[in-house]
Amino acid sequence: MQRRASPSRRQQGSVVLFFVAFLVPLLMFGAFAINLARVSVVRNELQNAADAAALAGASQFVTNGAGTPDWAGAASATTAAIALNSSNNVQLSSGTVTTGYWNLAGSPSTLQATTITPGTDDAPAVQVKVSRSANQNGGLVSLAFGALLGLPSVAGTATAVAVAAPPGTVAGGLFPVALGQCLYDTYWDSSTSQPKIDPSTGAAYQFQIGSDYKYGGTCDAGQWTSFTSVANDVPTIRGLIANGNPTSLSIGDNIYIQPGAKATLYSSVPTHTVIYVPIVSNIVTKSFEPIVAFAAFYVDSSVGGRDKYIQGHFLTGYDIPQSSGIGPNYGGYVPPRLAY
Incomplete structure (x- = not known):
């Protein structure tokens, strides 16, 4: 069964x-x-x-x-x-x-x-x-x-x-001296994007920045700037030397060109170091002038007293902190960044 x-x-x-x-x-x-x-x-x-x-x-x-x-x-x-x-x-x-x-x-x-x-x-x-x-x-x-x-x-x-590109905007760290476009035409080779070389030294030309200096007869060597504010007092400019521009500045923005500066300020200028400066179309004191580029500049010395000048030379291949965008190549770069 x-x-x-x-x-x-x-x-x-x-x-x-x-x-x-x-x-x-x-x-x-x-x-x-x-x-x-x-x-x-x-x-x-x-x-x-x-x-x-x-x-x-x-x-x-x-x-x-x-x-x-x-x-x-x-x-x-x-x-x-x-x-x-x-x-x-x-x-x-x-x-x-x-x-x-x-x-x-x-x-x-x-x-x-x-x-x-x-x-x-x-x-x-x-x-x-x-x-x-x-x-x-x-x-x-x-x-x-x-x-x-x-x-x-x-x-x-x-x-x-x-x-890695030249900057179009700098958010801080600019030195409060503006250089004129004509100064770059004198000491900068735009065809190679490098400083012009002094044949007597084999190095970049040295020159002096100050209200009493001109090159080529009519080219102002540069002038102090208080950026977007109208100021000409020592404490304000010393603060800008130490801290840079307080607000972002871009190509096309206008900055104030001062009529001069006290001799005592030159003792506050750092030497043997790189500074980053705005380039303006023209140096016209007591006026606002547009920024056309940003540049790297090496300060060799700073002299106060009666002479009042900053001596140095242009540089290339230096990254400008707190920068972005893209602009003309005047020796400064935005720190390398990812684009894709």
């Missing part, structure tokens, strides 16, 4: 079949969640590596001291920086590095060739692409339980663009 399975045994068998039927989808779902987090971490690491490498390359435009972009130096610095990073405990070793001009207004929105004539919004740039692929940087990223998903490994890629 054949014995029938009890209802409890049939139920136990059904639970086992149910569990087996859903085990594979459950494992697939778990693998998907684990791998999603894994791929996200790897791609973040690749992006961080690309960002850091691009910034390292763009910094070459600032620190090399050349008036024209050092494309080869920027590419070399970028490539070297890639190898300082890792992804998923794998040391990175290579990437695709391209130099050119990047349009900060987004037109075009791709890297332009180094051979173009740069426009108003075109800044020297480094573009870097870092990938984990079959033959790059340790190969593809392996996935846990990837066989269950039909995808044992995946590629990962990150791209970054960094730029």
